Amino acid sequence: xxxDKQEYRIRNAxxxxxxxxxxxxxxxxxxxxxxxxxxxxxxxxHCREMKLEAYRIMEEMENSYWWFRARREIIxxxxxxxxxxxxxxxxxxxxxxxxxxKLCELGYxxxxxxxxxxxxxxxxxxxxxxxxxxxxxxxxxxxxCVLAGDVLEHIEDDVGLLVKLRDTLRPGGYLIAxxxxxxxxxSGEDYVSNHVRxxxxxxxxxxxxxxxxxxxxxxxxxxxLFPVVLAAVLGKRIFRPRDMxxxxxxxxxxxxxxxxxxxxxxxxxxxxxxxxxVGASLITVAKALGQEPKT
Numbered sequence: 375x376x377x378d379k380q381e382y383r384i385r386n387a388x389x390x391x392x393x394x395x396x397x398x399x400x401x402x403x404x405x406x407x408x409x410x411x412x413x414x415x416x417x418x419x420h421c422r423e424m425k426l427e428a429y430r431i432m433e434e435m436e437n438s439y440w441w442f443r444a445r446r447e448i449i450x451x452x453x454x455x456x457x458x459x460x461x462x463x464x465x466x467x468x469x470x471x472x473x474x475x476k477l478c479e480l481g482y483x484x485x486x487x488x489x490x491x492x493x494x495x496x497x498x499x500x501x502x503x504x505x506x507x508x509x510x511x512x513x514x515x516x517x518x519c520v521l522a523g524d525v526l527e528h529i530e531d532d533v534g535l536l537v538k539l540r541d542t543l544r545p546g547g548y549l550i551a552x553x554x555x556x557x558x559x560x561s562g563e564d565y566v567s568n569h570v571r572x573x574x575x576x577x578x579x580x581x582x583x584x585x586x587x588x589x590x591x592x593x594x595x596x597x598x599l600f601p602v603v604l605a606a607v608l609g610k611r612i613f614r615p616r617d618m619x620x621x622x623x624x625x626x627x628x629x630x631x632x633x634x635x636x637x638x639x640x641x642x643x644x645x646x647x648x649x650x651x652v653g654a655s656l657i658t659v660a661k662a663l664g665q666e667p668k669t
Contacts, residue, residue, distance in 0.1 A: 436472040439623060440631045444638035448595055448657065449523060449552060450476045451642040456548050456590075456659060457482070457519050464517040464542060467525035468504075470496035477521075478502075487512060512542045519543075522551040524655075526581070527569045536585030540662045549587055549660045553578060555594055555653055561607050563622040578656055587660035593645060594653030598637045603654045 436442045450473065453463070459481030465474045468486035470493050477484050486497040487505040494504045505512055520539045526532040539549065554564065554572045564572065579589050596603065610617040626634070641650075645657075 435623060435625070436470055438631070440626070440635035440638060441623070442472055444635050444641075445523075445552075445596075445655075446473050446476050447639045448642045448645065449473055449521070449550070450480060452645065452657060452659065453477065453482075453519065453521065453550055454480060455646070456550075461518040462516065462544075464512055464520045466507075466512075466520055466522045466539065467528075468497055468502075469493050469523075471500055471502060473521070473523055474502055475500060485512070485517075511538070514541050515544050517542050517544065517547060519548045519550060522549065524552050524554065526551060526578075527553050527564075527571055527573070528567070530570055532570075533581050533585045536581065536587065540586055543662050547662065548590075549582075549662070550658070551578075551582075551660075552595075552655055552657045555656050559603065559607050559654060560618075561610065561622055562618050562620045565619050566621050573656055575656060578658060582658060582660050586663050588663055590659045590661060591649070592656065592658040593649040594655065595641055595645060595650060595657055596638060596655045597650040597653035598641060599634065600653055 457463070461482055463474075463477055463482050463484045464487060465471075465477070465484055466487050468474050468488050471486055474484045474486050474497065484502065485505060486494070486502040487507055488494050488497075489507040491506070494506055497504050520542055522539065526535065529535045536549070543549070554569065556574065557572050559572060560569075575592055575594065579592060582589055606622075625631075644650075
């Protein structure tokens with residue numbers, strides 16, 4: 375705790391007298407501090423408000439912002455390599471439905487599941503069948519693929535969730551999951567989205583294995599822009615620490631937005647034959663052990 379890179383100035387949540395910021399990349403230190411802060415009802419209310427704001431931003435910008443668009447292309451491109459059109463997809467943690475819409479356009483049958491009423495309302499507005507995870511759970515053996523796009527990082531017991539999701543798969547079904555990579559990339563987006571952790575390829579694969587899956591394919595992505603992402607995170611941490619508690623998503627000039635989209639989305643072509651060794655995110659494809667189709 376004496377290192378300059380692990381120096382904390384803790385905000386008093388009741389009086390808001392001090393700024394709270396984290397300069398360390400140490401996950402255990404950061405989580406310990408956040409657990410203390412979250413005991414304040416004031417901060418808890420603030421986190422909830424920010425989460426609602428994050429959903430609003432997602433719905434408004436999902437079809438235009440470079441990160442959402444390129445990520446959608448990469449995830450849908452990966453899924454089409456393993457599942458034929460007409461397959462039943464459970465979009466678990468569907469958000470406001472951007473990826474589900476893309477998969478429907480490609481000919482897949484999609485059920486959108488989330489625990490946010492705001493997210494589910496957005497999905498219903500475009501005609502999706504929805505499951506409110508606050509009140510019900512997907513039926514056993516109901517999906518050819520469970521898509522968990524940036525979900526596991528929200529869950530304390532991620533292995534337990536993966537085990538439950540395994541039961542929703544039909545024999546031969548796939549799990550496709552994406553997660554944010556590297557604790558040292560912790561940013562405002564992790565904060566407002568109430569993330570618990572970020573992953574490395576090895577930690578993700580260990581959790582997939584512990585939950586009873588066999589990894590078919592796994593790669594980092596958002597690799598081309600990785601140096602830009604790293605520089606942006608470090609710059610905010612050092613020079614604008616308040617921004618470490620705000621969403622990273624904001625409107626950009628059209629030329630910049632399109633340039634970033636083009637560079638990021640180009641990875642969908644490379645990922646057909648490559649596995650990137652580094653990147654700001656991870657994507658994996660897995661099958662449940664003991665559920666291989668009988669021949």
